[in-house]
Amino acid sequence: MAVLVYTENWDGKFKKATYELLSYANEIAKNTGNETVAITVGNVSDEELKKLGQYGAVKVLVNKEEKFAKFTAQAYSTLLADAAKAQSANFVIFANSYSGRALAPRVSVKLDASLAPGAIQLPTSYEPFVIKKKAYSGKAFVDYELTGDVKVLTLNQNSFKIVEDTKKIVIEEYTTDVADNEFVAKVVDVQKETGKLSVTDAEILVSGGRGLKGPENWGMLEEMAEILGAGICCSRPVSDLDWRPHSEHVGQTGKVVAPNLYIAIGVSGAIQHLAGVNSSKVMVVINNDPEAPFFEAADYGIVGDAFEVVPKLNEALKNFKAS
Amino acid sequence: MKVLICIGHVPDTTSKIRFTDNDTKFDKSDIQYIVGPYEELGLTRLLELKEAKKIKTITAINVGLKETEATLRKALAIGADNAVRVDANPTDALFVAKQIAEVCKKDNYDIVITGKESIDYNGGQVGEMIAEYLGVPSISSTAKLDLDGDKATLVREIDGGKEVIETSIPFVATAQKGFAAEPRIPSMRGIMQARRKKLAVVAAVSQDEKTKTTKHFLPEAKAACKMVDADNVGELVRLLNEEAKVI
Structure with missing residues (x-):
């Protein structure tokens, strides 16, 4: 069984937030007797992929196909849900980022899973599985119980510290069949704010x-x-x-x-x-x-x-x- | 072009939040309910597109008990053509998404718009889940929507920038700030007309609960703010470095 973590990359590079997310997932894996498996999409070098092994990942699945080069929520969620099934994942973990929020709900429907968006810390308890999250736009918190066999979480940024746990990591190319009509929504232009520290990244x-x-x-x-x-x-x-x-x-x-x-x-x-x-x-x-x-x-x-x-x-x- | 907009029935943004029944339930007393602010932006943009003859009808939908009809009537007063209430006490996002997807399958909407999240439980899941149930594209955190026949151009916010996306109907988009410039408020005429617009009530389909909110907490009270004299800003630097250890 596995904890599958969607490790986003930015032009082939991971960020500090990626390692925080992976450390969090790895902690859940250790507490539930699972292995930590990462998945990423894009042209990421082996050297960069190997870095994920420092934070507990024993395997990283990578998809470098041209058709997935640009983000499209529908096709990406099929790719991720199929990977979760292939790895017998009982947890799928995303960052609570723009892409994590776009994917996690779709993946949870495909896997018939329970979804907790915006976790702020490790589970309060594992049996039953309870996550603390913000509510009322930060005016309150709630305990949120996930009752499904498969659980999907998104983790808020800057809510978990990096924990090193070096593993020998295996790199595996991964793909699955995705129908052409899942690529209908196409990114035709990306406008990046360059040279500016993004509001959600800044410490x-x-x-x-x-x-x-x-x-x-x-x-x-x-x-x-x-x-x-x-x-x-x-x-x-x-x-x-x-x-x-x-x-x-x-x-x-x-x-x-x-x-x-x-x-x-x-x-x-x-x-x-x-x-x-x-x-x-x-x-x-x-x-x-x-x-x-x-x-x-x-x-x-x-x-x-x-x-x-x-x-x-x-x-x-x-x-x-x-x- | 038929568009469905999901209307959240949420506490006014200025509400003081309290809980009841041993912190298991939200205290609804003294709470003013509103159309969710993102849905307001969504509806406003749809009305602009309708005025530009790019949309034929706008249907507002909510999954909730009778109490949410006042909020749906407000959406009708702002300008939606008709409304549907799925009669159920919603248990979680999956339940809500399933109900709305069922209505879509029956009535064949070309576009479904939701807010990017509700401002009560902030899940931000319903739009994407509806899209998954319908097997159509979803565009999240959309800051712009334009239509040209069956084609749509959307601008989506991403970490550190924006993406321009082209797609064709059917699709689901979740609206965030920027979707419309200023939310429209109902006019007196709109309020009068809303009373005569159709608000259909339909039965819910079954869907197992996958999550439940078991307890609510208010944030812990903070220690009193430490005041530093305006003429002694060096002291603030020292505190941030030595006491708070953040610089």
């Missing part, structure tokens, strides 16, 4: 709100992000006003994030915003209104004018980084 996020008064004032946030190696995001009004792109909006109806450090500048902290960021490990708020609700949720706060505080803080951070 530190600097966030700006309406208190910053206009898009021309983001320079000091960009400087802070540069010093800290952080990503940049914003509150909903800021993206609604088109000061910043929608892809940077975090909150209940934007992206839900969980960085190690979240620095909110000129963000009041409406309940919908907090819902999207309250899984951050440490939250700092800088706001000139001492009554801003964000101070209730934050770990550290400064009451003051962002236009005075942020440049000073940037200086202090620069000195700290240089020391």
